[in-house]
Amino acid sequence: xxxxxxxxxxxxxxxxxxxxxxxxxxxxxxxxxxxxxxxxxxxxxxxxxxxxxxxxxxxxxxxxxxxxxxxxxxxxxxxxxxxxxxxxxxxxxxxxxxxxxxxxxxxxxxxxxxxxxxxxxxxxxxxxxxxxxxxxxxxxxxxxxxxxxxxxxxxxxxxxxxxxxxxxxxxxxxxxxxxxxxxxxxxxxxxxxxxxxxxxxxxxxxxxxxxxxxxxxxxxxxxxxxxxxxxxxxxxxxxxxxxxxxxxxxxxxxxxxxxxxxxxxxxxxxxxxxxxxxxxxxxxxxxxxxxxxxxxxxxxxxxxxxxxxxxxxxxxxxxxxxxxxxxxxxxxxxxxxxxxxxxxxxxxxxxxxxxxxxxxxxxxxxxxxxxxxxxxxxxxxxxxxxxxxxxxxxxxxxxxxxxxxxxxxxxxxxxxxxxxxxxxxxxxxxxxxxxxxxxxxxxxxxxxxxxxxxxxxxxxxxxxxxxxxxxxxxxxxxxxxxxxxxxxxxxxxxxxxxxxxxxxxxxxxxxxxxxxxxxxxxxxxxxxxxxxxxxxxxxxxxxxxxxxxxxxxxxxxxxxxxxxxxxxxxxxxxxxxxxxxxxxxxxxxxxxxxxxxxxxxxxxxxxxxxxxxxxxxxxxxxxxxxxxxxxxxxxxxxxxxxxxxxxxxxxxxxxxxxxxxxxxxxxxxxxxxxxxxxxxxxxxxxxxxxxxxxxxxxxxxxxxxxxxxxxxxxxxxxxxxxxxxx
Numbered sequence: 001x002x003x004x005x006x007x008x009x010x011x012x013x014x015x016x017x018x019x020x021x022x023x024x025x026x027x028x029x030x031x032x033x034x035x036x037x038x039x040x041x042x043x044x045x046x047x048x049x050x051x052x053x054x055x056x057x058x059x060x061x062x063x064x065x066x067x068x069x070x071x072x073x074x075x076x077x078x079x080x081x082x083x084x085x086x087x088x089x090x091x092x093x094x095x096x097x098x099x100x101x102x103x104x105x106x107x108x109x110x111x112x113x114x115x116x117x118x119x120x121x122x123x124x125x126x127x128x129x130x131x132x133x134x135x136x137x138x139x140x141x142x143x144x145x146x147x148x149x150x151x152x153x154x155x156x157x158x159x160x161x162x163x164x165x166x167x168x169x170x171x172x173x174x175x176x177x178x179x180x181x182x183x184x185x186x187x188x189x190x191x192x193x194x195x196x197x198x199x200x201x202x203x204x205x206x207x208x209x210x211x212x213x214x215x216x217x218x219x220x221x222x223x224x225x226x227x228x229x230x231x232x233x234x235x236x237x238x239x240x241x242x243x244x245x246x247x248x249x250x251x252x253x254x255x256x257x258x259x260x261x262x263x264x265x266x267x268x269x270x271x272x273x274x275x276x277x278x279x280x281x282x283x284x285x286x287x288x289x290x291x292x293x294x295x296x297x298x299x300x301x302x303x304x305x306x307x308x309x310x311x312x313x314x315x316x317x318x319x320x321x322x323x324x325x326x327x328x329x330x331x332x333x334x335x336x337x338x339x340x341x342x343x344x345x346x347x348x349x350x351x352x353x354x355x356x357x358x359x360x361x362x363x364x365x366x367x368x369x370x371x372x373x374x375x376x377x378x379x380x381x382x383x384x385x386x387x388x389x390x391x392x393x394x395x396x397x398x399x400x401x402x403x404x405x406x407x408x409x410x411x412x413x414x415x416x417x418x419x420x421x422x423x424x425x426x427x428x429x430x431x432x433x434x435x436x437x438x439x440x441x442x443x444x445x446x447x448x449x450x451x452x453x454x455x456x457x458x459x460x461x462x463x464x465x466x467x468x469x470x471x472x473x474x475x476x477x478x479x480x481x482x483x484x485x486x487x488x489x490x491x492x493x494x495x496x497x498x499x500x501x502x503x504x505x506x507x508x509x510x511x512x513x514x515x516x517x518x519x520x521x522x523x524x525x526x527x528x529x530x531x532x533x534x535x536x537x538x539x540x541x542x543x544x545x546x547x548x549x550x551x552x553x554x555x556x557x558x559x560x561x562x563x564x565x566x567x568x569x570x571x572x573x574x575x576x577x578x579x580x581x582x583x584x585x586x587x588x589x590x591x592x593x594x595x596x597x598x599x600x601x602x603x604x605x606x607x608x609x610x611x612x613x614x615x616x617x618x619x620x621x622x623x624x625x626x627x628x629x630x631x632x633x634x635x636x637x638x639x640x641x642x643x644x645x646x647x648x649x650x651x652x653x654x655x656x657x658x659x660x661x662x663x664x665x666x667x668x669x670x671x672x673x674x675x676x677x678x679x680x681x682x683x684x685x686x687x688x689x690x691x692x693x694x695x696x697x698x699x700x701x702x703x704x705x706x707x708x709x710x711x712x713x714x715x716x717x718x719x720x721x722x723x724x725x726x
Contacts, residue, residue, distance in 0.1 A: 040144050044135050044151060051131045051155040055124045055164040057559050062120035062166050065567035067639060068102060069167060070623045071095045073114055075106035077630040082106050085254075086267045087619060090612060090632040092646065096271035096298075096639045097285060098254055100208025101172035114590065114627075116167075120567075123171035127164030130175045131155050134458060137182045140189065141423040142463045149462035157454045158554035158572035159392040159447060162565035165558060169210050170448040170570070176206030177217050178455050184221045184426070189419055191231035193239045200243040204250025212286045213452065214251070216437055220430035228422030255281060268645035270638040271298050275645075289441050298640050381439050384450070390496045391573055393450040395551040396461040398488040403464025404428045406481060410467075423463070431456040448570040465547075469540055472522065483522040486543040490515035493550040503574045507553040515546035592628045598703035599719065600625060603662050606721070614662035614719075615651070617683065621664060621717075634660070636683035644682040651686050655722045662697075663690045663720045694722035 067087075075082040078089040085099025086092065095102075104122035112118040134154045139147030154160060164171050180202035187195035199221060206214030222240055229236050258266060258277040271280035274296035283297025293299050383389060385397070404424055411421035434452050438444060468482035490512065497508055521539030525531050554573040557563035565571040592600060603614050615634040616622045622635040637643050646654075654660035665687050697719040 036139075036144055040148065043148050044132065047135075047148065047151045047155055048128055048131055050152075051164075052124065052128050054155065054161050054555065054558065055127045056121075058165060058561050058564050059117040059120045059124060060115075061561055061564075062116045063567045064116060064119065064627070065167050067619055067623070068095060068097075068169075069119060069567070070619065070626050071099075072102050072105045072109060072119060072167070073627050073630060075099070075102065076109035076114055081267075084267050087270065087638075088622065088626065088633060088635060089630055090634065091267045092634050093268045093638055093643070094270050094280075096280065097169065098208050098211055098281065100205065100254075101169035101210065104172070105167055116567075119167040120165060123164050123167060126171045126175040127160065130160075130164075130178045130455075133175075133178045133182050134455060137178065137185050138459050138462055140185050141419060141459075142466065146459075146462040146466045149465055150458045153396065153461050153548065153551070154454055154458040156548065156552045156555040157393065157451075157458065158395075158551055158558075159450050159570060160454050161555035161558045162572040163448045163451050163570035166565065166567040166570055168446075168448050168567060168570055170446075170451045172209035173206050173214060174451045174454065176202045176209060176214065177452060180206065180217060180221065181426075181430075181455065184224065187239070188225050188229050188422060188426075191229045191235070191239075193242060196225065196239050196243040197246045200245075200247030201250055203247045204253075207247075207251035208254060211281050213449070216433055216452070217430060218247075219433050220426050223429050224422050224426030227425055228417050228419060230417045268638075268643070270643055270645075271640070272296050273298060273642075273644060289443075298638075298642055383444065384435060384439055384453075387496065387499045389444070389447065389450055391500070391550075391554055392447055392571060393453050393457065395493060395496065395554070396457055396489070396547065398492045399464050399485055399547060400431065400457045400460035402481065402485050402488065403460045403467060404431070406478075407460075407463065407467060410478075424460075427456045427459045431460065446569050447565075451570075461547075465544060472526070472536070472540075479526055482540070482543070483519050483526070486515055486518050486522070486546060489547040490519075493547075497550065500574050504553050504557070507549060511546050511549035511553075514542045514549065518543035518546055590627045592624055595703070596624055596628075599664075600629065600631075602697075602702035603719070604631075607661055608724075609658065610661045611659040612654070612661075614664055615646075615660060615686075616664045617666040617687070621666060636686060637681055641683065642681050646686070647682060648686050648689055652689070652726075655726050656724065658724045661722055661724075663687075663694065663722065664717055665690060665720065666717050690720050690722065693726050694720040697721050 071081075071085070071087045074086055074089040074091075078086070078091060080086070080091040081089055082103070084091055085094050085097075085102065087095050104126075105119045108118045108121050109115075112121070131151050131154055135147040135151040137147075138150040160174070163174075180199045183195050183199035183202060186192060187199060203214055203217060203221075206217075225240060226233075226236055229239070231239070255277040258269060263275055269275050269277050269280050271284035273279075276296045279294060279296030280298075283294035287294060288297060288299070379386065384394060390397075404427070407424040408421065408428070411418060411424065414421050431453065434456075438449065438453075444450075464485065468485055471478040472482040473479070493511060494508075497503075501508075518539045518541075521535050521542065525533075525536035525539060557573045558565065563573050600613075607613060611632060612634050613625065613629075613631040615636060616625075617635075618637060618641055619635040619639060622633040625631055625633045634646065636646060638645060651660065699719075702719065
């Protein structure tokens with residue numbers, strides 16, 4: 001009887017042997033006290049070192065995330081803003097997300113000073129932790145070699161390589177999900193309530209980082225535990241109930257805090273029209289992504305979409321950041337779609353180089369077509385397979401799916417508590433749940449969302465490599481699955497690479513040659529048993545190299561800032577339309593322009609003890625001043641500009657009491673409609689009152705030319721001074 005029927009990941013699987021007598025593994029005689037071979041730890045540390053270098057290589061050039069980096073600045077200078085996750089140092093209004101993922105950034109900024117690298121540092125650490133934990137999870141499930149492969153594959157996932165090097169929410173979420181899987185793995189193996197409760201804690205912390213996206217892992221953990229935990233059904237249900245209660249308590253703690261705190265003692269909740277944290281989390285950031293609205297949620301949502309035709313660009317300042325080469329995509333910010341990828345390949349530059357478009361964005365090098373360039377495949381239900389998201393997360397889809405299918409088939413006769421089958425079920429449900437939900441979403445605001453798929457893809461792919469190799473060493477038709485998997489991976493990689501012919505053509509050609517050589521070697525070794533065993537081993541090595549070549553090449557490209565993505569939208573290689581050296585946030589600074597400095601100097605000298613430096617039309621106008629000075633600047637309307645905060649009554653009270661004197665109002669130009677004064681909102685009402693009740697300050701008084709200074713999007717700004725008691 002072959003042990004592959006019971007455990008396809010067993011080291012002896014595939015070898016025909018009697019059911020009695022267990023051959024000793026070679027390293028069992030000299031393994032370390034914890035059961036790992038002595039080479040495992042150095043190998044793991046080497047993988048972690050690669051991850052650290054990959055994620056931190058361009059940390060000083062990570063840039064700032066529009067809107068959220070301004071909030072981190074506020075949180076780093078004000079403990080009240082830190083506690084409530086407020087956008088401004090005065091804690092007038094929150095950001096439109098839960099602040100969990102930004103707390104480590106704010107602490108890092110307090111310790112090391114506010115800079116691009118101090119904000120990105122926590123994500124680098126989170127990435128290395130996730131790599132190490134991936135090894136531990138998969139080692140417990142499938143063994144040392146699959147664990148090392150999973151850690152390496154996760155490290156070389158392109159979206160992870162870019163995301164962990166920037167200040168994005170998804171880094172904290174991904175780490176929390178992997179830690180939840182780690183705690184779950186202990187629980188399902190031993191039937192331990194404490195470990196399952198810890199899994200609930202990690203899911204709850206993931207909720208604090210990215211809200212409902214963290215809960216998407218729950219079906220995988222619940223199904224896996226119900227299927228395989230070695231305790232009775234009633235106890236399994238009890239354990240899941242307790243762990244679920246723990247998860248809810250941690251997840252909803254911030255919402256509960258806001259609910260019980262009087263509105264006058266806390267900031268207003270952005271993303272909501274009723275000052276409701278529940279509406280912001282479950283409506284604005286949740287159900288609205290599927291076209292479902294709930295009462296009290298801002299209805300236009302944060303639906304910033306990626307994609308767009310190459311060469312489109314925006315100009316001027318957006319979101320408080322100046323000279324953004326790519327602009328913002330339609331549906332989120334003014335300025336059109338993303339710019340092209342900067343010219344030059346990696347490492348020596350792609351043939352043809354890159355030219356600049358009229359808008360200032362770099363055109364793609366010759367032979368490279370960016371995502372959204374007119375290919376209909378990759379829209380709707382196929383979006384995860386297309387040329388925008390596929391190169392970021394999907395290179396190993398065929399291997400992972402084959403591993404899932406054959407893993408479940410080959411373990412179907414195992415006992416209920418069989419851990420190998422349970423692992424395939426858990427990882428498979430994780431992959432299916434996230435994949436289906438992302439496919440169903442009308443738009444995916446940021447490519448970094450795809451990072452949640454990296455753990456199951458890495459785990460299943462690693463298990464598949466080992467499982468298929470062990471089947472290859474045995475007899476029967478199962479031995480042909482390995483060369484078939486290499487062939488499927490090779491074809492799929494060429495399909496995804498088809499739009500980027502000018503990007504690393506030598507790597508693509510090397511991948512093809514290695515893949516073909518691997519298939520030939522394995523077929524020959526399989527068909528002719530008398531050939532040297534070394535041929536089969538060489539075929540395996542070449543096959544693994546061929547399967548990992550494409551994701552490794554894309555991931556390594558982040559070492560070149562042109563292909564490293566940005567803090568606005570993580571992406572690696574030429575497939576990401578929003579990243580690169582001219583991407584969002586790449587040229588943002590924490591210093592004011594000369595005109596802004598003159599205005600700031602004037603307002604500071606004439607604020608007469610006011611608590612607020614000034615109020616401005618939108619967060620994009622507040623951003624430069626908060627980033628550069630940490631001063632209390634009030635933005636009106638929140639992120640969307642439609643939030644009814646502050647109210648006219650509140651503003652008039654602040655003016656009467658002398659806490660607020662100056663207003664910087666915008667209007668006209670390319671940003672009209674994005675400026676608060678032109679939206680017909682509460683902010684517009686305030687702007688109307690300011691223009692009638694306060695005095696416009698002559699532009700010459702603060703050093704601006706003409707009657708008004710330049711606005712954020714090419715319009716105009718006017719400064720108004722309100723007398724105490726107005």
